[in-house]
Amino acid sequence: MNLSKKLLFMALASCAALPAVAKDAQVGTGETNGYRLVWQDLFDDSELRPDRWNIEVNGSGGGNNELQFYTDLDRNVRLGDDGKGNHCLILTAVREVYNGKQFTSGRINSKNKVAFTHGKVEAAIRLPKTANGLWPAFWMMGNDFDQVGWPKCGETDIMEFGHIDGINRGVQDRYFNGACHWGQSWNNHPNYARAVTYNYSLQDDEYHIYTCIWNQERIAMYVDLDKYPNAAPYYEMTIPATGDTGAPGYYFHKENFILFNLAVGGNFPNIWDAAGITALNAGNGNQASMYVNYVKVYQKGTADESLNTLSPGDEQGGASVGDVVAETEIAFDGNTVAVSVPSTICVYNINGSLVRSACGTEISVADLQGGVYIVKCGQATKKIVIR
Numbered sequence: 001m002n003l004s005k006k007l008l009f010m011a012l013a014s015c016a017a018l019p020a021v022a023k024d025a026q027v028g029t030g031e032t033n034g035y036r037l038v039w040q041d042l043f044d045d046s047e048l049r050p051d052r053w054n055i056e057v058n059g060s061g062g063g064n065n066e067l068q069f070y071t072d073l074d075r076n077v078r079l080g081d082d083g084k085g086n087h088c089l090i091l092t093a094v095r096e097v098y099n100g101k102q103f104t105s106g107r108i109n110s111k112n113k114v115a116f117t118h119g120k121v122e123a124a125i126r127l128p129k130t131a132n133g134l135w136p137a138f139w140m141m142g143n144d145f146d147q148v149g150w151p152k153c154g155e156t157d158i159m160e161f162g163h164i165d166g167i168n169r170g171v172q173d174r175y176f177n178g179a180c181h182w183g184q185s186w187n188n189h190p191n192y193a194r195a196v197t198y199n200y201s202l203q204d205d206e207y208h209i210y211t212c213i214w215n216q217e218r219i220a221m222y223v224d225l226d227k228y229p230n231a232a233p234y235y236e237m238t239i240p241a242t243g244d245t246g247a248p249g250y251y252f253h254k255e256n257f258i259l260f261n262l263a264v265g266g267n268f269p270n271i272w273d274a275a276g277i278t279a280l281n282a283g284n285g286n287q288a289s290m291y292v293n294y295v296k297v298y299q300k301g302t303a304d305e306s307l308n309t310l311s312p313g314d315e316q317g318g319a320s321v322g323d324v325v326a327e328t329e330i331a332f333d334g335n336t337v338a339v340s341v342p343s344t345i346c347v348y349n350i351n352g353s354l355v356r357s358a359c360g361t362e363i364s365v366a367d368l369q370g371g372v373y374i375v376k377c378g379q380a381t382k383k384i385v386i387r
Helices: 001-017 166-171
Strands: 034-041 068-070 077-080 087-099 101-105 106-109 114-117 121-125 134-142 155-162 174-183 192-196 208-214 219-223 235-239 256-264 287-298 308-309 330-332 336-349 352-366 371-377 380-386
Touching: 034 114, 034 308, 068 256, 077 155, 087 106, 087 134, 087 256, 101 256, 114 121, 114 287, 121 134, 121 155, 134 287, 155 208, 166 192, 174 235, 192 235, 256 287, 308 336, 308 352, 330 371, 330 380, 336 380
Parallel strands: 068 101
Antiparallel strands: 034 287, 077 087, 087 101, 087 287, 106 256, 114 256, 114 308, 121 208, 121 287, 134 155, 134 256, 155 174, 174 192, 208 219, 219 235, 330 336, 336 352, 336 371, 371 380
């Protein structure tokens, strides 16, 4: 091989080694309008973190007559490369007979592991083609679900695709909705949903950021604020606090956990038979995936906010999000725990159960039963005795 040919071969080999496309940045919409990043999962680990997420395993139909069986199998729920250099959460729906169902898929939640009250929460999601029959969602429910059930826990649907109206109009790639559900019983649950048809496709094999800003006054939802920071919300509902159990403000001022899932069929797309699920076909090997590049929670550190996590968020800029440097000081005056750096303060009883948490610089413990407690704030730990 002469020198010119050898150099050409080396150049081609070098080009072949480069990724075909650039990896998407995991910066989100950023720390805007006073919000500070307090927790995130970048899904860059080799496996889903069990201290952050629960993988649901059931074929209950989700209360919506869905057709899939949710599994914890790698083919349905895993972390991996999306084919574009992004390591992310991958939820895959597969046409296969499994435990009496015609499909399998994935659903995860952060119940009792990551929960927060008020803030800005967002996720970068790359959607499959939903036509027809796929129903991807990014949503939240009250962390008191185990105690009060649904709908008393409250439900906030930040993003749902695949509705029958989008199918009928032939606009599934841009027709989606936000919604809130609440109430005292299954037979009495008010809700407010709002669907929109965007002027560009959101199923274009690219990531789009879905953001929910939730505070004492309202819940508002946006898409692609990173590209269009002045965009109007596609969903908005006011939630003034109230003691009226029929009003939304009674249900939406408590800690919520996060959910991602990819449902198949059911009441939302109005498809209840396997033959109607044309989104899973021979052309895609009878499977399709929803990719989540990251999920982030931002807060302002106000008294109405809380953040309750079993572990700090992923690193951003060299330090764990939500973590605090070792020099953080914890003080206790008999009634109040105070910390020197604003962050998440967690109080545990002697059995290791979380009994109270808050985001900020102090938390009152005056009403707790007397005994020994452990206070944790990032890397700092202090034993306190309440008398």
